[in-house]
Amino acid sequence: MLPKDTLFALSLFPYLGFLWFLTRSGKTPHLALVGFYALLVFVAVTIPAGIYAKIHYGEQLANIDWLHGAAESFLTVSNILVALGFRQAIIERKKTSS
Template identity: 75%
Template sequence: MTIENLFAISLFPYLAFLWFLTKSGKTPKLALRGFYVLLIFVFITIPAGIYAKIHYGTSLANVDWLHGGAEFFLTLSNILVVLGFRQAVMEKEAEK
């Protein structure tokens, strides 16, 4: 099994994870948006990796401007998830 196949297969459990989070209705909205932004990261990383391979003859990790642009969405995703759960914890503490 190649890395590309493993990457593609791993998308299905993540989509199921998102489906269950969304369906439960218990995930803070901002955190849920963060989890969805991770999909943007994935869908940007794939063409960026292909572009890096075709035009630069190397992997995405070796082309700083492409890699940084893709990683921005991973960082944004993480920030949204953390802020969403932080907000939920603060709201729960305020209820006490």
């Protein structure tokens, strides 16, 4: 069985493929697409935060509340952007269909 760090790194490739297809399709609401790309910011922040937690506290990131919360805030922003993007698309679709 692969270590969790290896699985985490390998999971990036399918996600990049997902982003490529979403972008190429041209059908994804812009704000939602920005949210999906913002998830990469979450990943980019989480990795150094995890290293910092291990080096300075000798703990996993999940055990350092202030650091974990700060990193997770990027995930929250990403999710909000995706939800607002699709909400906006639904509202626009309803306006054009009525």
